[in-house]
Amino acid sequence: MTSFTFPLRAAAAALAGLMAMTPAAEAQMPGGLPIIRDTEIENLLRDYARPLFRAAGVGGSQTNVIIVNNRGFNAFVANGRRIFINAGAILDSRTPNELIGVMAHETGHIAGGHLARLREAVERAQIIAALGMIVGAAGVAASAATGGGRSGVGEAAPGAITAGAHMGMRSLLSYQRGEEAAADRAAINYLNATGQSAKGMVETFRRLQNETMFVARHVDPYTVSHPMPADRIAIIEPLAKASPHYGKVxxxxxxxxxxxxxAKLAGFLDRSDAITRRYPPSDTSLPARYARTIQMFRFGDRTRAAGMADDLIRSQPNNPYFHEIKGQILLETGQPAAAMGPLRRAVSLAPNAGLIRIMLGHALVASGNNAVLDEAIRELRLALQREPEAGDGYRQLAIAYGRKNDRGQADLASAQAAYHSGDLATARGLARRAQGSLPTGSPGWLIAEDIYNQRPRRN
Known part of the structure; x- marks a missing residue:
């Protein structure tokens, strides 16, 4: 993609999934999530989220939206202030309004502090389960003391232990369903406050209802963490239709x-045949041409793909992402010098796009032209101010400094690359080595000291 992916460890449980039909007992905590980074899509999602966050009073730099490389239609919040949107939710949302409705729901979880309260609910559920187990254990002890079997206590005690755990789980699930309903109502309020329609929410739940109709017949509604889609529709549809904004497009x-x-997600994530089905040759729209350009880049003639990117640029000369895709095609086909022009143009059109600057820095370094090393270092440093955890940016910076024989800065950048890639042992070794070449107490020396002083996290 015009981006990169990396594993991200969510620090808290997934809280809000739009289509959680799986019983909670079978759900798993998120571990390493494959994350998609792309400036174009991230900017779009921020534009969707900004008015919702403002209406909910949860704005700020710590509240952001992250794209998960998963084709399921789902979204959730974690760490209290992060909304995770599956790529599948973007692909399957036919209109902005449908996806905005999903994000409004997740914003409701953030504003309601549901993640923190979920932890409390888990503790309460554990207490309920523990009490049941204590009662059951007491029954076992009583049975043993009396020889067992006389009053059925010995047979009932294991059942009491199981019932305690079952009661705890049901209590937790009931709590979660209540929070999901609260987030739905909050979403309606945010959409009304921002002058947007809730019709997309209703249509999303109706589609989920149709897709899960067979499964829903065989699911006990008391063993799932979310209300059934039909129940959600029954509650939110009257509220949505009562809004003066319901018919707004x-x-x-x-x-x-x-x-x-x-189109971009389909182009980068789907198989070639799936892209063709979604965007057949008869479709000459700009999104279809965008998807086919990426399709050609991934599966066809990469030289033709660059020409198709030129066609996109002619259609929208000031679209930075069309220049970016051409630069990526050229860079990844071994033409870094040719990639510099379109990437410079993309940066000029989107100066705050750190990811695009990193790609430009990569092209400048890979060109092998020492005359552009200072430009590469400047672009990479600017990029890393906005993307301070981008390991690839530090790797390219290390190469650039290495070619300039600046050993201290090269080792420091390599240490930062290793640190942000999760290789703490390598990072600490490189940081200590960097300090041997950097002036003591200088900014770079202090950064290296901070890295060296990091210790592995204990699980």
Whole structure:
């Protein structure tokens, strides 16, 4: 993609999934999540989220939206202030309004402090389960003391232990269903406050209802963490239709960006045959051409792909992401010098895009032209101010400094790359080595000291 992926460890449980039909007992905590980074799509999601966050009073730099490389239609919050959106939710949301409804729901979880309260509910459920187990254990002890079997206590005690755990789980699930309903109602309020329609929410739940209709017949509604889609529709549809904004449609410019984002994800994530089904040759729209350009890049003639990117640029000369995709095609086909021009243009059109600057820095370094090393270092440093955890940016910076024979800065950048890639042992060794070449007490020396003083986290 015009981006990179990396594993991210969520620090808390997944809280809000739009389509959680699986009984909670079978659900798993998120571990290493494959994350998609892409400036174009991230900017779109931020534009969707910004008015919702403002309406909910949860704005700030710590509240952000993250794209998960998963094709399921789902979203959740974690760490209290992060909304995770599956790529599948973006691909399957036919309009901006549908995806905005999903994000409004997740914003409701953040504003309601549901993640923190979920931890309390888990503790309460554990207490209920523990009490049941204590009662059951007492029954076992009583049975043993009396020889067992006389009053059925010995047979009932194991059942009491199991019942205690079952009661605890049901209590937790009941709590979660209540929080999901609260987030739905909050979402309606945020959409009303921002002058947007809740119709997309209703349509999303109706589609989920149709897709899960067979499964829902065989699921005990008291053993799932979310209300059933039909129940959610029954509650939110009257509220949505009562809003004066219910019939409002998305602005054409926003819809155009949404369709391009969907096309880009399809182009990079789908198989070639799936891309062709979604965007057949008869479809000459800009999103279809975008998807086919990426399809050609991934599965076809990469030289043709660069020409197709030129066609996109002619359609929208000031679209930075069309210049970016051409630069990526050229860079990844071994033409870094040719990639510099389109990537410089992309950066000029999107100066705050740290990921694009990293790609430009990569192209400058990979060109082998020492005359552009200072430009590469400047672009990479600017990029890393906005993307301070981007390991690839530090790796390219280390190469650039190495070619300039600046050993201290090269080792420091390598240490930062290793640190942000999770290799703490290597990072500490490189940091100590960097300190041997950097002036004591200088900014770089202090950064190296901070890295060296890091210790592995205990699980």
């Amino acid at each position: 998305d602005p054409p410019a926003l819809d155009a960006r949404h369709q391009l984002a969907r």
